Every structure is written in C-alpha cells, then in structure tokens.
Amino acid sequence: MRLVIGRFMAAAALAALSFSPTLHAQEFKFFDRTVQVHGFGSQGYVKTDGNNWLTMNTSDDGSFHMTDVGLNLSSPLIDKLRAGAQVYDHNLGQLGQWHPSLDWAFLDFRAKQWLGFRGGKVKTTVGLFTDTQDLDFLRTFALLPQSVYPIDMRDANIAHSGGDVYGRVPLAQRMGKLDYTVWSGHRNDSMHGGYAYFLQYHGTVENSYGGLQYGGDVRWETPVKGLLLGISRLDEDLIGIGTRAGLPNVEKTKKDFTNQFFGQYIHKNLEIDSEFKRQYRDHILRNGTAEDQGNLHAWYVAGSYRLFKRVSAGSYYSHYTATSTFNKILDTDLPDGHVYDKAITGRVDINRFWNVKVEGHFMDGYALASFPEGFYPQQNQTFASTTNGLVMKTGFNF
Amino acid sequence: MKNKKLFSMLAALVFVASSPIFAADVKVIANPSVSATSVSSGDIQSVFLLDKDSLGGSHVQPVLVKGGAAHEAFLKEYLGKNDSALQAFYRSLVFTGKASMPKSVANDAEVVAYVAKTKGAVGYVSAAASTEGVKTLEVK
Numbered sequence: 001m002r003l004v005i006g007r008f009m010a011a012a013a014l015a016a017l018s019f020s021p022t023l024h025a026q027e028f029k030f031f032d033r034t035v036q037v038h039g040f041g042s043q044g045y046v047k048t049d050g051n052n053w054l055t056m057n058t059s060d061d062g063s064f065h066m067t068d069v070g071l072n073l074s075s076p077l078i079d080k081l082r083a084g085a086q087v088y089d090h091n092l093g094q095l096g097q098w099h100p101s102l103d104w105a106f107l108d109f110r111a112k113q114w115l116g117f118r119g120g121k122v123k124t125t126v127g128l129f130t131d132t133q134d135l136d137f138l139r140t141f142a143l144l145p146q147s148v149y150p151i152d153m154r155d156a157n158i159a160h161s162g163g164d165v166y167g168r169v170p171l172a173q174r175m176g177k178l179d180y181t182v183w184s185g186h187r188n189d190s191m192h193g194g195y196a197y198f199l200q201y202h203g204t205v206e207n208s209y210g211g212l213q214y215g216g217d218v219r220w221e222t223p224v225k226g227l228l229l230g231i232s233r234l235d236e237d238l239i240g241i242g243t244r245a246g247l248p249n250v251e252k253t254k255k256d257f258t259n260q261f262f263g264q265y266i267h268k269n270l271e272i273d274s275e276f277k278r279q280y281r282d283h284i285l286r287n288g289t290a291e292d293q294g295n296l297h298a299w300y301v302a303g304s305y306r307l308f309k310r311v312s313a314g315s316y317y318s319h320y321t322a323t324s325t326f327n328k329i330l331d332t333d334l335p336d337g338h339v340y341d342k343a344i345t346g347r348v349d350i351n352r353f354w355n356v357k358v359e360g361h362f363m364d365g366y367a368l369a370s371f372p373e374g375f376y377p378q379q380n381q382t383f384a385s386t387t388n389g390l391v392m393k394t395g396f397n398f
Numbered sequence: 399m400k401n402k403k404l405f406s407m408l409a410a411l412v413f414v415a416s417s418p419i420f421a422a423d424v425k426v427i428a429n430p431s432v433s434a435t436s437v438s439s440g441d442i443q444s445v446f447l448l449d450k451d452s453l454g455g456s457h458v459q460p461v462l463v464k465g466g467a468a469h470e471a472f473l474k475e476y477l478g479k480n481d482s483a484l485q486a487f488y489r490s491l492v493f494t495g496k497a498s499m500p501k502s503v504a505n506d507a508e509v510v511a512y513v514a515k516t517k518g519a520v521g522y523v524s525a526a527a528s529t530e531g532v533k534t535l536e537v538k
Contacts (some may be wrong), residue, residue: 072493
C-alpha cells in the first residue's frame with residue numbers, strides 16, 4: 001500500500017514538473033477569428049476494503065483504472081455568436097473503455113443578457129454540477145457526492161442533442177438575479193456506461209438506450225451575498241433496444257422524472273453546497289412482459305475550505321436510497337436499498353494547472369435497485385454491508 | 399463628547415490604514431470605440447463575469463491582469479471573488495462551452511496597450527497608470 005501511494009505521488013510530482021511549463025491555453029487564428037484550445041485530464045487510484053467499487057477491482061491492491069481527458073476548441077464567430085466543441089474520453093474500470101465521445105458541440109447565440117439560444121449537443125443544466133461533473137479541478141473533492149452525481153452513471157444526464165433557451169434576469173429592488181435554462185433534446189447513452197453494464201449481468205445487452213428529455217432549471221442569486229438557491233426539473237421518455245438470450249428486447253419509459261433542489265453558499269474561502277434529488281422511474285421491461293417502478297431519493301451536504309493559497313480541505317455526507325419493484329428492493333433500511341457515504345478530502349494545488357487530492361470514503365450499503373450506485377454484482381460475488389475507500393487523484397487543466 | 403469625536407476619528411484612521419485596497423486605487427478603462435462614458439458597478443461585474451457583452455450599445459470584451467494590487471482591488475471591489483474563485487468560474491464556463499476565456503495580460507502597461515488597440519476592450523489599471531490612447535470610464 002505504501003509503495004502504491006509512493007508511486008502515485010512520485011508520478012504526480014514528476015508529471016507536474018515535466019508538463020507544467022507547457023500547460024497554457026493555446027490560441028490560434030482561423031479566418032481572422034481567434035480559436036481557443038483548452039484541455040483537462042486526471043488519473044485516479046482507488047483502494048477499498050469490503051466491496052469492489054465503481055467496476056474496478058479495488059479491494060485487492062487497488063486500481064488505477066480511473067482516467068479521463070477532454071479537449072475543446074471554441075471561437076466567437078461574430079459578436080453574439082459563438083461555436084465550440086469538446087471531445088471527452090475516459091476509462092473507469094469496465095466503463096468508458098477508451099471510447100471517445102463528443103461531449104458537447106454547439107452554436108451559442110446570446111441575443112440579450114436575458115435571452116440566449118444554444119443548439120447542437122449541449123451540456124444539460126440540472127442542479128449545481130451536472131454540467132461540470134467531469135471537471136474535478138473546479139472543486140476540492142475527488143468524487144462529487146455519489147448520491148446525486150454517480151460517476152459510473154455520468155453519461156445518463158450529462159448532455160442532450162437539441163437546444164437550450166437561457167438567460168439572466170436582474171430582479172427589481174435589489175432582489176438579486178434569476179438565471180433560467182429551458183431545454184429539450186435527445187439523450188443518447190453510451191453503451192459503455194454504468195446502466196448498460198449493469199443490465200449485462202441480468203442477461204440484457206443494450207444496442208441503444210436514449211430518447212427525449214426536456215426540462216428546466218431556475219437559480220436565484222439571492223440578495224444575501226454568496227447565497228444561491230435553485231430548482232431543476234427533468235422529464236424523460238426513453239427506449240432501450242437490445243437483445244436478451246439472443247432475442248430482441250425492448251425497454252420503454254412509462255414515466256420518468258427528476259426534481260432537484262439545491263443551494264450554495266460561498267463566503268471568502270468557505271463553500272457549502274447542498275442538494276436534494278428525487279427521481280421516479282416507471283419502465284416497461286422485457287418486451288412489455290414486466291414493469292419496474294423505481295423511486296430514488298438522494299441528498300448531500302458538502303463543505304470545503306481553502307486553508308492556504310494552495311491547500312484546501314472538505315467533507316460531505318451523501319445519502320442515497322432507492323427502491324425497485326422489479327428487483328424486489330423495497331426496504332431502504334437494508335444495505336441493498338441505500339448507500340450512506342461520509343467523505344473527507346484534502347487537495348493541494350501544485351501549481352495553477354495541476355492538483356493532487358486524497359479522499360477517504362466511509363460507506364454503508366451498496367444499493368442495487370433499478371440502476372447501480374457504484375457497486376456491481378460483476379465485481380462482487382457477495383456484498384459486504386460496509387465499504388471504506390481511499391481515492392487519490394491528480395489532475396491538470398489548461 | 400470630545401473623547402467620542404476623537405475616538406471616531408481614530409477609528410476612521412485605523413480603518414483607512416488597515417484597508418490596503420480601495421476602489422480609488424483602480425481605474426476602469428475602455429477602448430475609445432465604447433460609447434459609454436459612465437457605467438454602474440453592476441455593469442462592470444456583469445461584463446467581467448461574462449454576463450453582459452455590451453455597454454451603452456457597444457459590444458465589449460473584458461481584459462484582465464494576471465495579478466498584482468490593481469487586480470486584487472478590482473476583484474474585491476467589483477466582482478466579490480478572489481482570484482482562484484474567479485479562475486474556477488471562468489473554467490466552469492470554458493469547459494462547458496458557455497464562454498471563452500477572457501484575455502489576461504501581465505501588467506498595467508499591457509492592459510492599456512491591449513485596450514487601446516482592441517475595439518470594445520474594457521480593462522482596469524492602477525490609478526497611477528498612464529492611460530494614453532484609452533478612455534477612463536466613470537463608475538457610478
């Protein structure tokens with residue numbers, strides 16, 4: 001274990017020393033337009049006791065199969081019109097598997113401060129971090145609270161192919177500002193994501209999973225300096241097409257919605273975030289021969305503090321419960337109906353572009369309802385009721 | 399009564415002495431193409447938080463300094479964020495495609511030079527800096 005940590009720290013330090021002088025955003029001219037190039041990447045190491053976690057074999061020597069990279073180009077075309085695209089690739093245990101995806105690519109026309117339009121493949125604005133969940137350099141934590149932002153299910157709601165209408169409206173009498181986003185589009189899940197992988201254990205191989213999603217997000221920058229409050233709503237109409245025992249198999253949404261309430265308070269070096277998410281999911285399974293009603297409740301409270309210019313620390317409590325009528329998981333007090341996670345993190349910024357994080361997780365439960373929550377039967381022949389985890393991560397951005 | 403007045407003056411003096419940074423230490427400057435001559439502090443905040451891209455009908459783009467007293471004063475007075483929070487804010491927009499990273503330069507002289515030659519550019523410099531070739535915006 002000491003050897004692994006030593007190697008990880010040595011690799012992080014070496015990488016930082018080797019690459020930091022060249023880590024600067026690049027710009028070039030294309031038809032008289034300035035094009036900016038930005039990128040990010042991270043490498044993680046995860047070790048657990050109890051269960052294997054996040055489709056990795058984490059309980060023996062731990063796993064380094066936690067890597068992601070992103071690269072984007074963007075440019076203003078005319079005064080109010082911008083264009084850009086980002087490619088993203090990752091490997092997380094059995095997920096991702098280095099299949100690159102177009103993370104976002106769109107045209108953005110901001111007619112007024114209070115009215116803008118985006119069209120193309122657009123990051124979905126739900127809650128505080130859905131659209132920025134891959135960007136771990138923005139926050140103290142190595143893993144966001146997994147109850148609301150499960151890294152193994154990242155591709156589920158992260159983007160849609162369609163459009164947004166958005167804007168910011170100052171409120172009268174110094175009542176703050178309202179940001180709104182309304183969207184509609186098509187969700188198209190990766191076949192290398194957590195849900196598709198989870199279904200494989202149950203004998204279903206998905207060829208496609210996705211469909212219409214629409215919703216909105218309103219966030220209020222209150223008159224209390226640093227305090228943000230918001231609410232998001234997401235409705236989905238999904239279909240999964242694949243095979244089961246060699247025969248065609250279809251899964252369809254009967255009803256699927258998510259409500260998310262959130263608040264954030266930032267004061268000097270202190271940041272406190274909290275969210276509550278409720279998802280109800282009624283799906284018709286196995287060509288109409290079965291039905292699953294799933295009910296998910298998740299919330300967390302997270303706090304972080306910048307102790308020194310380059311050092312910050314944080315902690316959160318993340319609470320997840322889910323039921324599934326099809327899988328007969330109805331009692332959320334049992335370990336297959338919940339994951340309660342206490343996490344504590346330290347972050348050191350080696351320089352402006354490079355950081356190292358160390359995070360401890362103390363988890364109760366392994367939740368196996370309608371969809372996974374970090375723990376998969378493929379890596380766990382039997383489940384322990386508790387899991388302690390160590391996550392070390394180093395990341396860069398430019 | 400006399401003691402109270404003396405105490406008030408002393409308190410004011412201590413406050414002034416202990417506050418190293420003031421709005422008066424910073425000038426907000428713009429390229430002459432920007433039609434506005436005066437702006438509100440809310441306008442300044444909106445422009446530098448990439449919320450607003452026009453002032454007085456002119457398209458504008460912010461330019462920042464990478465560090466220093468004027469930068470710290472500007473952040474404190476107008477944006478209410480420290481430098482690391484501001485950089486995180488910009489990166490959250492850049493990596494979700496919602497904005498491009500604003501131009502940032504090394505010092506006052508480079509800000510003035512960039513603002514002078516770039517249509518719509520709005521920046522800030524220390525009060526003592528020469529602002530030849532640019533206009534100084536009055537902040538209400």
